[in-house]
Amino acid sequence: MTDLVEQDVSAVTPSPASSSGSNTPVKSRVRSEAFARRLRARHVAERRFRLAGAAAVALAALMLVVLLGSIVAKGSTAFWEARIRLEVTLDPAEVAERNYAPILRRALHAQFPQVTDRAGKRVLNDLLSSGAPYELEAMVAKNPALVGTTLTVWVRADDEIDQLVKGRYRRDLPESERGLSDAKIAAADALLASGALAQGFNTTLFTAGDSREPEQAGIGGAIVGSLLTLLVTMALSVPVGISAAVYLEEFAPKNRWTDLIEVNINNLAAVPSIIFGLLGLAVFLGFFGMPRSAPLVGGLVMALMTLPVIIISARVALKAVPPSIREAALGIGASPLQTVLHHVLPLAMPGILTGTIIGMARALGETAPLLMIGMVAFIVDVPHGLTDSATVLPVQIYMWADSPERAFTERTSAAILILLGVLILLNGTAVILRKIFERRW
Amino acid sequence: MQLTLLALILALLTVIGFMTGRSRAAASVGGRVAELHSVPSYHGVYVALWAGLPALLLFVAWTAAEGWLAMQLVLSSLPERLTTGDGQSVALLKADILNLARGIATGREPDPLVQDAARRYAGLRDLADWSLLAVGASLAVAGLAWGRHRIGPDLRARPAVERVVRVALIVCSMVAILTTVGIVLSLLFEALRFFTVVSPLDFLFGTHWSPQMAMRADQVGSSGSFGAIPLFAGTLLITVIAMLVAVPVGLMAAIYMSEYAGRGVRTWLKPALEILAGIPTVVYGFFAALTMAPFVRSVGEALGLDVSSESALAAGIVMGVMIIPFVSSLSDDVINAVPQSLRDGSYGLGATRSETIKQVVLPAALPGIVAAVMLAVSRAIGETMIVTMASGLTANMTANPLQAVTTVTTQIATLLVGDQEFDSPKTLSAFGLGLVLFLVTLCLNMVALRVVRTYREKYD
Numbered sequence: 024m025t026d027l028v029e030q031d032v033s034a035v036t037p038s039p040a041s042s043s044g045s046n047t048p049v050k051s052r053v054r055s056e057a058f059a060r061r062l063r064a065r066h067v068a069e070r071r072f073r074l075a076g077a078a079a080v081a082l083a084a085l086m087l088v089v090l091l092g093s094i095v096a097k098g099s100t101a102f103w104e105a106r107i108r109l110e111v112t113l114d115p116a117e118v119a120e121r122n123y124a125p126i127l128r129r130a131l132h133a134q135f136p137q138v139t140d141r142a143g144k145r146v147l148n149d150l151l152s153s154g155a156p157y158e159l160e161a162m163v164a165k166n167p168a169l170v171g172t173t174l175t176v177w178v179r180a181d182d183e184i185d186q187l188v189k190g191r192y193r194r195d196l197p198e199s200e201r202g203l204s205d206a207k208i209a210a211a212d213a214l215l216a217s218g219a220l221a222q223g224f225n226t227t228l229f230t231a232g233d234s235r236e237p238e239q240a241g242i243g244g245a246i247v248g249s250l251l252t253l254l255v256t257m258a259l260s261v262p263v264g265i266s267a268a269v270y271l272e273e274f275a276p277k278n279r280w281t282d283l284i285e286v287n288i289n290n291l292a293a294v295p296s297i298i299f300g301l302l303g304l305a306v307f308l309g310f311f312g313m314p315r316s317a318p319l320v321g322g323l324v325m326a327l328m329t330l331p332v333i334i335i336s337a338r339v340a341l342k343a344v345p346p347s348i349r350e351a352a353l354g355i356g357a358s359p360l361q362t363v364l365h366h367v368l369p370l371a372m373p374g375i376l377t378g379t380i381i382g383m384a385r386a387l388g389e390t391a392p393l394l395m396i397g398m399v400a401f402i403v404d405v406p407h408g409l410t411d412s413a414t415v416l417p418v419q420i421y422m423w424a425d426s427p428e429r430a431f432t433e434r435t436s437a438a439i440l441i442l443l444g445v446l447i448l449l450n451g452t453a454v455i456l457r458k459i460f461e462r463r464w
Numbered sequence: 465m466q467l468t469l470l471a472l473i474l475a476l477l478t479v480i481g482f483m484t485g486r487s488r489a490a491a492s493v494g495g496r497v498a499e500l501h502s503v504p505s506y507h508g509v510y511v512a513l514w515a516g517l518p519a520l521l522l523f524v525a526w527t528a529a530e531g532w533l534a535m536q537l538v539l540s541s542l543p544e545r546l547t548t549g550d551g552q553s554v555a556l557l558k559a560d561i562l563n564l565a566r567g568i569a570t571g572r573e574p575d576p577l578v579q580d581a582a583r584r585y586a587g588l589r590d591l592a593d594w595s596l597l598a599v600g601a602s603l604a605v606a607g608l609a610w611g612r613h614r615i616g617p618d619l620r621a622r623p624a625v626e627r628v629v630r631v632a633l634i635v636c637s638m639v640a641i642l643t644t645v646g647i648v649l650s651l652l653f654e655a656l657r658f659f660t661v662v663s664p665l666d667f668l669f670g671t672h673w674s675p676q677m678a679m680r681a682d683q684v685g686s687s688g689s690f691g692a693i694p695l696f697a698g699t700l701l702i703t704v705i706a707m708l709v710a711v712p713v714g715l716m717a718a719i720y721m722s723e724y725a726g727r728g729v730r731t732w733l734k735p736a737l738e739i740l741a742g743i744p745t746v747v748y749g750f751f752a753a754l755t756m757a758p759f760v761r762s763v764g765e766a767l768g769l770d771v772s773s774e775s776a777l778a779a780g781i782v783m784g785v786m787i788i789p790f791v792s793s794l795s796d797d798v799i800n801a802v803p804q805s806l807r808d809g810s811y812g813l814g815a816t817r818s819e820t821i822k823q824v825v826l827p828a829a830l831p832g833i834v835a836a837v838m839l840a841v842s843r844a845i846g847e848t849m850i851v852t853m854a855s856g857l858t859a860n861m862t863a864n865p866l867q868a869v870t871t872v873t874t875q876i877a878t879l880l881v882g883d884q885e886f887d888s889p890k891t892l893s894a895f896g897l898g899l900v901l902f903l904v905t906l907c908l909n910m911v912a913l914r915v916v917r918t919y920r921e922k923y924d
Contacts (some may be wrong), residue, residue: 065816072818076720079713080733083792086785087740093755094747266636274633286913288640293839293909294902295846297873298647301898304880305650312531312562327643334640360626388744391848391873395880417746424750424853432754439747450742454735 091443098436104225104238105180105188107131107151107214111159112173118163123156127178134219135210146206150214152179154239177223182237182430184211188222191429228437232403233419237430240423242438244405248318248398248413249387251406255322256329256386261379263326264333265368268375271334272341273363292331299328300395308396315397316412324392329382336378340371373460380453384446390417416442466593470523470600477604478516481611485511488615502622510621513628514611519604526596534588535561538581561585651902654895661889662690667896669693673859673870675879675890690893692900694859698869702780702851703844705865709784710844711837714791721792722799723821741789749853752782757854764866774856774868783850791840798832798919799825831919838912842905848873872897 109130117126131147138144155178162176163169183203186192188211192203214220231241275281303324307313313320344367352362393399398414399422406413414422416438423435482505489507493499500507535558557578564582615621659667670691721733757778764771771777802825810820826833856868857878879894 065819069816069818072821073720073724076716076724079716080720080725082713083717083740083785083788084733084736086788087736089755090743090747090751090785093751097754263636263639266633267640270630270633270637274630275637284637284641286910287644289913290906290909291640291644293842293905293913294647295842295848295873295905297846297848297876298651298898298902298905301876301880301895302643302647302650305654305895306646309650327639330640330643358622358626360629384742388742388746390744390746391852391877394848394877399881417744420746420750421849421853424746424753435750439750442744443747446742446744447739450738 094436094439094443098433098438098440100189100191101228101433101437102225103189103222104227105185105220106177106223107180107184108175108177108219108221109134110173111176113163113170115171118170121160123159123163127151127155127159134217135213143206146204147210149207150181150184150210152181152238153236154234155179177221179227179238180220182428183207184220185238186429186433187211188215188220189433191433228434232405233401233414233422234403237426237428237434240431240434242416242419242441244402245414245416245419245438247405248321248402249415251318251409251413252321252325252393252415253383253387255319255409256325257379257383259323259326260329260333260382264330264379264382265337265375267330268334268337268341269363269368272338273367274359288331288334292335295391296328296389297391297395299324300392302327303392303396314410314412316400316402316414317410318398318406318413318415319409320396321393321398321413321415322409324396325386325389328389328392329386332382332385333375333379336381337371337375340374340378341367343374344370370462373456377453377457380449380456384449384453387449388417388442388446390421393418394421466597467527470597473597473601474516474519474523474604477519477601477608478512481512481515481608482508484608484612485509485615488612489619489621492615493617499617501618501620506621506625507615507619509625510619511608511611511615513625514614515604515608517628518607519600522603523596523600526592526600530589530592530596534585534592537588538585541584542577542581565589647902651895651899654892655899658889658892658896662893662896666690667692667893668900671861673875675875675893690889690896692872692897694861695870695872695875695897697861697863698776698855698859699845699871699873701776701863701865701869702783702855702871703841705777705780706783706787706844707837707841709781710787710791710840713784714788714840715795715833717788718792718795718799719821722796723817723825737789737792740785741793743786745786745847745849746853748782748786749849749851752779752850752854756782769866771866772856772868774854775866776855776869777865779851779854780865782854783844783847786847786850787840787844790843791836794836794839795829795833798829798836798916801832801919802828831915835912835915835919838908838915842908842912845908846873846901846905848877852877872901876901 109127110133111126111130113126117123128144128148128151131151132138132144135143135147138147158178159176180188183192184207187203187208192201192208194201194208198205211220227239228241229246230243231239232244234240271281271284275284303320307320307323308315348366348370349362352366353359357365393415398418400412400414401422402412402414404411420435420438420442423431423438426432426435486504486508488511489500489502489504490497497504538561539554539558560578561582562585564579565586667690670689671693672689672691673694674689717733717737721730725733757773757775760775760778760781761771761773764775806824806828807820810824815823851871851874855870855874857870857874858868859875860867860869862869876894876897879890879897
């Protein structure tokens with residue numbers, strides 16, 4: 024044995040004589056012109072390849088920046104809205120008839136004493152949002168003592184004026200191409216100069232439901248709808264998903280049947296989301312006769328869609344718990360179920376939680392299946408229950424993106440920013456959870 | 465109201481069952497808990513299960529059957545002339561009764577007979593709910609008493625409870641199978657109804673898509689033809705564009721991150737790509753429609769090309785961007801799975817890094833990369849929002865990426881959004897398209913997942 028090894032070593036280690044003999048031709052080959060050229064070419068190729076890789080990463084990053092940048096540029100201004108300051112006198116007779124529009128109009132006309140003709144007054148009327156009288160009405164309803172007094176109020180301006188104040192109309196274009204008349208611009212400029220037109224924080228965006236008028240439209244209803252839908256999704260997919268993962272990972276015998284379930288879950292995770300929408304339409308709406316546009320149905324469809332994601336991530340988390348834990352528990356007399364419930368599951372919980380959060384984030388951003396089950400309706404009211412008609416934030420974005428008004432583009436972008444904010448928060452929480460609880464066995 | 469009450473009663477009885485079971489088990493052995501077969505709380509759960517489970521099962525079965533039964537009773541009492549007729553008129557009648565019973569106005573003046581039926585229906589439902597409440601509550605109490613009666617030192621409570629839990633776990637893992645079965649059945653069922661109107665051959669090989677059905681014989685512009693080839697061609701075109709963007713960029717990014725980038729760079733790049741992957745598709749759609757499409761158009765105009773404002777190119781590029789992180793994270797996994805010894809062997813022979821990657825790592829990772837690309841293709845085919853928002857609705861058969869095309873998913877979405885009649889071929893054709901979409905993506909996924917699986921086993 025020892026002989027053999029020594030022989031091997033001596034065969035590999037060259038003797039001094041032979042090494043000096045073979046060294047000279049090698050050296051000359053290294054220094055040859057052709058070799059140097061080849062080596063240079065190979066190094067250039069190496070640099071080129073590396074650059075291509077860096078370029079690919081840079082391109083992806085650039086796309087991310089352009090995407091986010093364009094949305095921020097379009098949407099950041101939507102958090103402010105233009106408001107007009109008016110000195111209104113609340114005439115008791117008109118208040119009794121709930122006729123608030125003339126009150127506002129009179130107050131506005133008073134700021135332009137030089138305008139006397141009907142056309143001019145109509146231009147002025149159009150500066151105000153058609154929702155402004157309701158704002159005043161709400162104000163009076165809250166404080167009836169205001170009736171009969173004169174007070175200063177800030178009411179919403181029309182969306183065109185709002186966009187003008189934010190500089191979204193090109194003033195240098197001729198009137199016909201601009202989409203906003205010179206007279207309106209002049210009136211708005213006069214208000215701006217006197218300080219009666221200013222921007223304030225846009226609370227409407229967060230509290231109101233949908234509306235045909237951009238300045239009255241908000242995502243309040245959509246946010247509540249998203250929450251209700253997500254609630255149903257979570258209540259169904261989390262317990263069922265974790266139970267399924269526990270069964271498949273801890274109890275299921277290895278046979279064709281469990282193999283089938285496993286293949287099936289993996290495939291289900293890759294089925295296009297719109298197919299789940301068709302399933303919801305045919306089964307939940309068509310067969311069971313559940314109400315259209317309801318968060319209940321939306322949540323059911325989303326639960327079926329996120330289930331594979333949760334099962335897969337929960338199984339990975341369960342698999343990461345070492346067998347020694349199970350053996351120790353079984354060894355001191357725990358039953359298999361006790362082993363899982365008391366020891367394995369708590370240890371796997373952080374991983375399961377991370378997967379669940381990511382699955383929920385996906386459900387929150389999903390649109391296509393909800394279009395199929397009618398959550399794409401125009402809904403002004405904020406939903407109050409699981410069977411009320413509702414819409415969700417991504418669908419609201421989809422609907423607003425179709426609207427031609429500029430102000431809707433701005434609000435769509437703002438809604439996207441809010442959605443992205445929530446998603447980044449969720450995913451960030453998942454990443455942090457993973458970092459904190461990450462454990463190597 | 466009754467159902468909420470029943471749920472509350474059940475919850476209460478379950479809690480009471482748990483408490484009594486636990487205390488009675490301890491009392492039955494005079495406080496010497498060690499003499500029990502199972503821990504007292506298992507006795508508690510045992511009684512709680514007896515109290516809650518039978519009543520819950522009854523509740524589910526009852527609510528499933530109640531509406532149907534009540535409707536049958538009401539219908540059988542209506543005169544023949546209302547209930548006989550084709551399926552559609554009966555369905556309409558049922559819908560009217562349901563709406564009237566719920567207090568929703570039906571729009572037209574209802575037949576007094578129908579109104580009467582609706583009242584009776586509502587009354588029956590009310591009666592059924594009350595009786596469910598009574599039966600359910602008494603069943604729960606009986607279960608509680610029975611469970612409590614069984615408790616004693618010799619009761620094997622833990623195995624009994626564990627059997628129930630095990631069954632529940634199995635049921636949960638069956639949900640995934642049921643979902644697949646539900647998808648297949650609903651698609652097949654509706655698609656078969658569609659194929660009774662339109663022949664499958666015309667559907668799969670026809671070259672003219674115009675799903676608007678003629679309401680009147682002399683109506684203009686609604687031919688109602690369902691040749692899906694233009695949709696398949698449009699889907700293919702956009703998918704090819706998306707792959708041309710996503711595969712090179714995603715693959716090179718994966719190579720760079722796994723082979724070149726240092727630790728510091730990786731910790732920043734990975735989350736950035738994950739953000740890109742986490743952006744909802746509707747956001748990409750908005751970006752495609754409002755930023756990319758005008759950009760492509762203006763570039764095309766500057767080059768003197770005629771670009772449609774809903775060009776396939778814009779939608780395809782944005783879809784490619786969406787898929788980049790998908791391709792890169794999948795290929796990253798595959799590349800990392802190639803054993804280091806292969807790389808070391810190549811370096812030992814004097815190969816540079818790029819030569820090692822091109823001639824050793826990539827060939828070894830090829831099956832996995834192909835699988836990743838297949839999964840990406842299946843994703844691109846099934847993607848809905850980007851194409852719905854940024855590509856057109858006209859079914860063009862063209863290979864020109866500057867023109868507008870429509871895709872399978874766009875058509876499904878537009879056919880099913882808005883008012884639907886479930887019997888018109890227009891609505892049903894969406895299910896035919898859905899079936900094709902499901903089968904194609906299923907095949908791609910099956911093959912790709914199998915490749916990934918066998919491949920992973922090879923190097924493990």
